[in-house]
Amino acid sequence: MNTRFNYAKVYPQVLEKMMEMENFAKNSGxxxxLYELIKIRASQINGCAFCINMHTVDARKLGEEERRIYLLNAWREAPYYSEKERAALExxxxxxKISEHGVSDDLYTKVRAHFEEKEFIALIVVINTINSWNRIAISTGMTAPN
Structure with missing residues (x-):
């Protein structure tokens, strides 16, 4: 896919507001x-090559293990993730994919076993932020750099 246009040049306030949300999410605790694993997994689901590339690079810089990055799309079958990480990934x-099944009470309970209420909403903000970035990147045709 070719980049359709540079959204940040066309409407710089969008980038400014998205960066505010990103900074809030990044500093949410x-x-x-885990923050990077969430970003990679959501980007895999959404098919956002730009964001998958960016966040796998970022995860490696943090010292994330290669096999955990490679196997992230099969986290349920891979033994390399903690129960806390599994809850966040689920x-x-x-x-x-909220329109498909919502968030059940069982899933909420599973996540809350590892995360306090404030952390739960922080997870939601992180997930929503990367989903917004994915939708901007995909809609405007952003591609992973060569």
Missing amino acids: IETK LTEYVT
Whole structure:
């Protein structure tokens, strides 16, 4: 896909507001490696090559293990994720595809076993922020750099 236009040049306030949300999400208290895993997983679901590339690079810089990055789309079958990470990844999938099943009480309870209320909403903000970035990137045709 070719970039259709540079949204940040056309409407710089959009980038400014998205960066405010990104900074808020980044400083919400979610562990940095988990933060990147959430971003990668949502981007995989949405098919956003630009964001998958960016966040796998970022995860590697944080020292994330290669196999955890490679196997993220099969996290349920891979033994390399903690129960806390699994809960966050499942929430990521359900919030990203919210129109399909919503977020059940069972999933809420599973996530809350590992995250306090404030952390739960922080997870939602992180998931929503990456979904917004994905939709901007895909809609405007942003591609991963060569």
